[in-house]
Amino acid sequence: MNQIKLFKSYIPMTETAFYILLSLAEPRHGYGIIKHVETITNGRIRLGSGTVYGTLTKMQRDGLIIVYADEKRKKIYEITDTGRQVMQEEIARLKELHANAVNFEGEFYD
Amino acid sequence: MINVFKPFWSYDIAKTEKWLSEMAAQGWYFVEMNTATRQFFFEKEDPEDVTFRIQYDKNAELPAALENDGWHLVFRHRKWQVFRNDQPVHTIRTFPVRDGIIKRNSILMYVFGGIFLYHIFTFFIFLLINVLILTAGGGFHVEGSPFWVVTIAYWIVAWGLVPYSFIKLYRSLKRLKFGTRTNQTSEKSANTTGHTLTKWKFGWNYAPDKLEQWLMKMEKSGYNLMRINMFGLRFQFQEGTPKQISYCADYQNSHQPDYFAMHQQAGWRLMYSSEAFLSKWAIWAKAYQAGEAPPQLYSDNKHMRKHARRILITNLALFVPIIVIYIMLIRMNINMAQTYSFDMNWILVFLLCFVIVEYGILLIKSWLYYRRVKKRAD
Numbered sequence: 410m411n412q413i414k415l416f417k418s419y420i421p422m423t424e425t426a427f428y429i430l431l432s433l434a435e436p437r438h439g440y441g442i443i444k445h446v447e448t449i450t451n452g453r454i455r456l457g458s459g460t461v462y463g464t465l466t467k468m469q470r471d472g473l474i475i476v477y478a479d480e481k482r483k484k485i486y487e488i489t490d491t492g493r494q495v496m497q498e499e500i501a502r503l504k505e506l507h508a509n510a511v512n513f514e515g516e517f518y519d
Numbered sequence: 520m521i522n523v524f525k526p527f528w529s530y531d532i533a534k535t536e537k538w539l540s541e542m543a544a545q546g547w548y549f550v551e552m553n554t555a556t557r558q559f560f561f562e563k564e565d566p567e568d569v570t571f572r573i574q575y576d577k578n579a580e581l582p583a584a585l586e587n588d589g590w591h592l593v594f595r596h597r598k599w600q601v602f603r604n605d606q607p608v609h610t611i612r613t614f615p616v617r618d619g620i621i622k623r624n625s626i627l628m629y630v631f632g633g634i635f636l637y638h639i640f641t642f643f644i645f646l647l648i649n650v651l652i653l654t655a656g657g658g659f660h661v662e663g664s665p666f667w668v669v670t671i672a673y674w675i676v677a678w679g680l681v682p683y684s685f686i687k688l689y690r691s692l693k694r695l696k697f698g699t700r701t702n703q704t705s706e707k708s709a710n711t712t713g714h715t716l717t718k719w720k721f722g723w724n725y726a727p728d729k730l731e732q733w734l735m736k737m738e739k740s741g742y743n744l745m746r747i748n749m750f751g752l753r754f755q756f757q758e759g760t761p762k763q764i765s766y767c768a769d770y771q772n773s774h775q776p777d778y779f780a781m782h783q784q785a786g787w788r789l790m791y792s793s794e795a796f797l798s799k800w801a802i803w804a805k806a807y808q809a810g811e812a813p814p815q816l817y818s819d820n821k822h823m824r825k826h827a828r829r830i831l832i833t834n835l836a837l838f839v840p841i842i843v844i845y846i847m848l849i850r851m852n853i854n855m856a857q858t859y860s861f862d863m864n865w866i867l868v869f870l871l872c873f874v875i876v877e878y879g880i881l882l883i884k885s886w887l888y889y890r891r892v893k894k895r896a897d
Contacts, residue, residue, distance in 0.1 A: 439777065463825065464822075
């Protein structure tokens with residue numbers, strides 16, 4: 410898949426995909442991702458393991474993440490350069506969203 | 520520099536890696552190989568204990584964690600990558616994964632297995648015909664082949680190389696998979712004092728959501744699922760206490776090596792799994808508190824729909840070609856009966872119609888299931 414197509418298929422990201430990729434700021438195993446997302450969203454998002462498995466499989470196929478094993482042969486996921494670029498693009502989009510939300514939110518409160 | 524010929528090096532990758540380490544311990548370090556001629560090339564250096572890992576992956580990037588742990592790429596050709604780590608083996612914390620090799624060798628195993636089955640089948644037909652001829656009082660006449668070499672070479676390949684490859688791949692795959700997955704279904708401690716109940720369920724894989732609901736209802740009314748037989752048809756329950764247990768029947772086209780580990784870590788108990796070609800089902804169970812929403816494998820609508828669509832597409836791909844062929848067979852029968860004016864074989868036509876209707880019902884069931892999931896997800 411070429412870069413432009415890849416960006417188009419991932420941005421805008423679903424909340425699930427965003428939090429999964431965000432939690433790979435450091436390498437984690439599958440269940441570690443679930444726990445981390447639950448913690449940073451204060452328990453709001455409890456990802457199903459099937460959802461995480463499906464998302465990771467797809468991201469690995471598209472080259473956003475890469476995998477290795479620890480000494481117990483447990484799989485650990487790491488973000489790639491491509492994955493970082495996708496994340497930068499998405500975060501820029503979210504920042505714009507956030508800035509506009511802050512700028513105009515007052516209009517909706519009275 | 521020396522080179523060593525290793526024709527079947529890719530069948531048992533763990534053994535090949537061990538061999539590379541042993542060579543290094545004697546001072547011969549792997550530098551490159553020729554995948555076409557199956558030759559490994561070694562260079563002389565001071566003997567040392569080093570670790571090798573061979574990976575099969577289209578992705579060329581080496582994870583940073585592996586690089587920090589001392590791994591470096593020695594050789595790369597197409598999807599093959601050979602990594603080396605000079606650290607003492609007990610200090611190595613991270614390793615390249617086997618997924619690519621497991622997938623590649625599984626496909627090879629199926630191909631060799633298929634060829635071998637075909638050979639056995641045709642050979643038995645050949646034997647059967649000969650026996651029939653002999654019992655009918657016939658005789659043999661062996662026609663000399665001008666290319667006996669070709670015939671003999673073919674026999675060696677068909678009856679030697681093909682089964683050898685199949686068995687070798689089967690064994691090494693079993694060892695590789697054994698280390699990476701724990702897909703043993705968890706059986707509850709067999710408390711045989713309670714009253715048991717056996718129920719049979721056919722065709723649940725065309726409406727898995729109905730099966731899930733049924734199992735949850737059984738648990739709520741005090742029938743705890745103990746085991747499901749290997750064909751996924753017989754469900755054995757034990758009369759016990761009412762429980763809140765969520766069930767999920769999951770279908771995958773192929774099981775990645777960490778499929779089972781991930782769900783098990785997330786608290787799911789594997790009640791059943793089938794590893795058949797094109798029918799990888801797993802039934803998962805997880806207890807939850809009263810008042811809580813039953814936990815699901817798929818927490819978002821996108822993956823819920825995707826799962827249902829996968830089941831529908833697989834069933835379409837399986838049944839539509841058969842239905843089309845059977846309809847064509849019926850038409851051919853009618854046409855032939857008309858042109859050559861003989862009696863129709865009504866029994867055959869009836870049987871074909873019966874199968875068409877049967878498969879049609881299964882397809883409609885899968886489609887209804889897909890619609891139910893879509894409706895719930897939207």
